[in-house]
Amino acid sequence: MQVQNLFEAEVYHTILKRIDRLTPQSQRLWGKMTVSQMLKHCQEAFKVPLSSKPLPRHPLGILIGWMMKDSLYNDKPWKKNLPTSRNFIITEEPDFNTAKHELLSMLQAFHDKGQAGIGDKVHPLFGKLTSERWGKSMWKHLDHHLQQFGV
Secondary structure: OOOOOOOOOOHHHHHHHHOOOOOOOOOOOOOOOOHHHHHHHHHHHHHHHHHOOOOOOOHHHHHHHHHHHHHHOOOOOOOOOOOOOOOHOOOOOOHHHHHHHHHHHHHHHHHHHHHHHHHHOOOOOOOOOOHHHHHHHHHHHHHHHHHHHHO
């Protein structure tokens, strides 16, 4: 697996096309989320680098986050059914079209800000990430979930 960077135009446009292939009938290949919940879950992830105020570090992240940090942006695929932060668990069933539109808007905002606009923000669990690592980690997260739904 070659990790790509969402700040690159071609990579960004490829992800847009993959998201566009999702439908309300898209079925998961693993996990528990519906397609609408996955779209909302990915929005929650984008809120971290797009936030204008720093998020507090999670105590567990301070202790062991550094040991797992490379997995965010290295070339090794994520395992299926990994645990997620409680903040990122979506229990309601969002409207598919709304969730898809909102994710695409957040993705565009991330891409439009560019590496300079995102800067070296702090991830609550993994600590400070360079803008390049944000671009790679956000691609890897989207890629993981798009594969989960077969696109």
